[in-house]
Amino acid sequence: MTSTKMSSHTSPAGSDTPPLPTSIASQQHDHTHCITSAMTSAQDICARNGARLTKLREQVLRLIWQSHKPLGAYPLMDMLAAESTRRVAPPTVYRALEFLLEQGLIHRINTLNAYVGCTHPNGDHANNFLICEHCGVAIEFSATALQDRINESAADFGFSIRSQSIELVGSCEHCEATDHE
Amino acid sequence: MTSTKMSSHTSPAGSDTPPLPTSIASQQHDHTHCITSAMTSAQDICARNGARLTKLREQVLRLIWQSHKPLGAYPLMDMLAAESTRRVAPPTVYRALEFLLEQGLIHRINTLNAYVGCTHPNGDHANNFLICEHCGVAIEFSATALQDRINESAADFGFSIRSQSIELVGSCEHCEATDHE
DNA sequence: AAAGTTTATGTTATTATATAACATATTTAT
């Protein structure tokens, strides 16, 4: 386990997502820490769940965690093929992805058909994302006030939610500041 | 056909989506009205935008409006092929879909790779959906309080939203009441 | 009305994403 302290980045006001520094969007953070932290969490969670984090699954998770940009299954396949000598076929990667999704270690970004590491795999899985069109980064966030309104809307219709996907597409702080036109 | 009157379904408390009765999920409504209303709106909107609602595009819109269940591009293709004698290829349907999306007459449901008619094509396009896993119906809704929290969350991260996709998957009121196990 | 221009549709091929079905290997339990 790496040091447990999650650094002192202040969370944006109103957000419930304290461990994730805003600056991941601007790449100004210790990403090595993101990776080691994610891998350690993964081991813990799988152990707790009696699930087997095999070599392949760990490798896939690590590759996904190479960045905060959601990674497609086929690019991921190529990366796997590049790392090992043997050929890698779609079912291999999709089964690993399925496992990681089940364990709550990754999320699928529906607007991109791509997969990204979960930044708070221990807590709740609100599955809310800010997706930057310019740099490709997906920032996971959760906010109680937002979730309350979501639940309220569903309740208004007598609808009972099993899973939710909130994807806000636009420009992150860094890319908005930078000239991207 | 059933009576034309839209009935006096009260909107759920807190919702901003008054014209759409909750009961569309339970099929207890005058769907013919949904269709004619959607087609008329489409003509108005296209006229206003100087866009051409061609025969093909109108046909596609009508087919999508056959129900409140999001319709995939390929099933739609088959329906088109069934209606005319000639063969219909993917680009034909995708171009029509693209046009209808641009005009705000339909929405794409990302979790289903499918398309559904917009139930309030004149107003804002919050693009929020309740999607029933059992009956397949997608209910579009908007709620100011929810949108405020969305905007707030984005603002907290300095993120500027260009488009958003909120898809809540679960069970609609009707299906929840019914035994579906 | 004729010619030119734009817009829409037809057509063929290909790319991108994901799963089915079955075989082999590895791990766990008996």
Add this chain to the structure above:
DNA sequence: ATAAATATGTTATATAATAACATAAACTTT
């Protein structure tokens, strides 16, 4: 060691979407 369960390999196929180019229809200009 044997059996059962789980994971991975392999081949083929399903599903979703786009690229590139040809034809047709609709508007514009003369």
